[in-house]
Amino acid sequence: MSVGINALLRQKPDRLIIEPTGLGHPKQVIKTLTSDQYDKYIDLRATIALVDPRNLSDERHLENKNFNDQLASAEVIIGNKVDQCTAEDIDVFNDWLTDQEPAKIFHKLVKNGELPLEVLDIERREAAQEPAKHGHHHDDHDHSDLEPVFELPPEKPYIRRENQGQGYFSCGWIIGEEHKFDFDQLFSLFSDLNAERVKAVVNTDKGCFAFNVVNRVVSVNQMSLEGYESRIEVIDSQLMPWQDLESILLKLCGLNEA
Structure with a gap:
């Protein structure tokens, strides 16, 4: 992940949207993005999870650690495929949201993955408790010091x-x-x-x-x-x-x- 992010940051994009693998560990991804390595380059916003409300009634999903970890780490929850959900599915989704501690910052039911673009600018809850970062909005940084966390050893092909x-x-x-x-x-x-x-x-x-x-x-x-x-x-x-x-x-x- 770090190799790809570093390559993209050198192109000085306005925004990066990262979708980790389904087997990814969201807390580790967030830890990497908020590390000193990226302090000057990334202004991380709220984590978003897209969930099918029907899965909240499926024990195979509810017993899956990755499924629960990804929802727990997200501050914004988007319930997708609402057009395929029953009224009971929607009630389960709303009850699940009510039980969340801490409460999610934002949630919405959508169809066809129609993510409201304004959620991309929602600030992380943790950001309000962190020291202010300086310089990550500027374009004049030299990105040459961004090195990958994992590298291929020089003696090995x-x-x-x-x-x-x-x-x-x-x-x-x-x-x-x-x-x-x-x-x-x-x-x-x-x-x-x-x-x-x-x-x-x-x-x-x-x-x-x-x-x-x-x-x-x-x-x-x-x-x-x-x-x-x-x-x-x-x-x-x-x-x-x-x-x-x-x-x-x-x-x-x-x-x-x-």
Whole structure:
């Protein structure tokens, strides 16, 4: 996350909207964004959670720690898909809001994800208790001192990390930017891969691309992040043969398995 944020901040945007992975830990994301590393560059606003009110009656969601943590961390709650909800679903949503401590700053029921744009400017509750930050509205800062929290060791062409939790297994790779993937072969691999999610920002022979794969449906967007390592993450509810997948990935970028 830090690598992507740093690259975007160097372009001096007016606003960043960050949507973490569904397996992400919102408190850790907020901790990172409010750390000294970003103190001069980011004016963090209220955290927003988009929730389907029907899920508040589903024990599978109510017993899921990530689901509860994301709602607990959010200061703004948007109940989406209201056109598909029953009157009982709406009552459950309103009762849930009433029980929240501390109370949410703002909430609204919408359909089709029609987020009210004014919620993007709502200030964080914690911000009122923090010392005033200076300089984050200015355009004249040198962003060259923003360094990624995690880096590929200079002596290694790639690294791999595995994780598991909440009933899911994940494996991620960071591969040096000098190693280019064959775009067509990588697209075919992601299309055939039997995993619930694949997320990647990859340097290819056709440029840098972001891949987002859900149940073998591949979405691709060209990126302007050349000069950064390729990053690939695969998530599934079953433990996958990571070593076999790694061997294929290394071949697609011209690396021989170490």
